[in-house]
Amino acid sequence: MATRIHVVGCEVVTCLGKSLGATWNALVAGQSGIRRHEHLTNGGYLQDVGGIVADFGPGSGNEDAAVAKLDSRFLHLAMAAARGAWEQSGLSAKSGGFDPARVAIAIGSAFGGLDLLEAEQSRMASRKNLAVSPYLIPGMIINQAAGQVSQHLGLYGPSVAPANACASGGHAIVLGALLLRAGEADLAICGAAESAFIPAVVNGFATMKALLGRRSGDRAEADPTQASRPFSVDRAGFVLSEGAGMVVLATQSAVESLGLQSLAVLEGWATNSDGYHMAMPSRDRIVSCLQASLRNAALAPEAIAYYNAHGTSTVLNDKVETEVLKLVFGAHAHRLPISSIKGALGHSLGAASAIEAAITVQALREQTIPPTINHIPDPVCDLDYVPNQARKASLDLAMSASFGFGGTNNALIFRRSA
Amino acid sequence: MTPIPLSDDLLIAEVVRVIRRAAKIPAVVAITADSRLVEDLCIDSLDLVGVVLQIQDHFDVAIEEDAMPHLARVGDVAAYLAGHAVVP
Incomplete structure (x- = not known):
């Protein structure tokens, strides 16, 4: 029987807070x-609202000394989230209790250190x-996030760096789970x-009409906090943000032998490819992905009590995702609570x-289900x-799904730990 | 950009400041003219390239490749800069 995979640590660094607790609250x-950020307004950007982590990273005066030489923000974000997730798992205090060569690292990003590339150019x-x-090359390569986590947390198992656009993070979690299932590792930070x-x-995103951009008369003009509004009638594109999210996965035997606390069980997952278009989503392939995750978890659609949406606030994604949910969940789709936290956080792409x-x-x-903020109903x-x-809701099983440019999808199903 | 020549002490202090910043050397580590870049300050080969680049940017001086092996100590860097002064 396949080993059960637990989540034993979680951390996020977002524009709403530099920890999971702060972000959640x-x-x-x-x-x-x-x-609205002045340096975006005056810096040649076609969108000047965004989600930026305040007082953080290179040049902030409180940067992580371990990665201080590498001036790309994504590395600092990755390191902060990895340290937090590792700390929460309790594994930092169990040094010697596990084999660090049996800890896998899977940390993705869509773009890596492009900020450093631009500055150095x-x-x-x-x-x-x-x-x-x-430090340019070491600081911009996407797998350096895993490299720095390995170096500074002392973890020596297999490492991978999925670059799957806006699905990178979920893909990383799937890859970590697969490494555990394959017996290549007992623990994984993903x-x-x-x-x-x-x-x-x-x-580039603005030119593709994927971003909200700067729109005269838009409700975000007076109030930037209303810029991202998934599933709303007047949604008009996503709002770029930055951040990082990490989870620590552990096999059932690692949880038992190390006395770890299970925060949730990763009950099932799926990834697939659209084979359709460079940027536009394929409704039918996304349906297949979500259905495959349910099959993988041996669950009926009705078992899912909450769906955490990709919900980008683009006209196309939110329409297609709504259609997907109706096809996957049938009548249950109308009873299923769905929310997109991108209304609050914007879209941090791979993170x-x-x-x-x-x-x-x-x-x-x-x-508790976090809301979709800024919402005005749309008949579509x-x-x-x-x-x-x-x-507040009684939640036993929840699904989170993400879809990336290049036609790459994932769906993760988590079960509440007893 | 900082003009050269400075007095010896001021030049050393400026070189120390640039090296500390470039190689992210914590304030608790004392850096003097006699400090050896590799042995004392633990600047590895990659860091050394970064230090030289920052020195060049800061003082607007080109440090020739041939000179690099001779820049063992902080004082050597300062002496090189003093000898290649661009008088404003």
């Missing part, structure tokens, strides 16, 4: 981390010898980190999927999106 209070152009910092606030990336997994685990623990999106106010 703000989410259930209906707050938004989206602000600019410096390079100003130098006669065209030299760049020796997640993703992202900070892609450079003009070319923001403007979002991992942050949402951690928040889904927290929802099970707290028996006619399900229960838990609008604007958190809701």
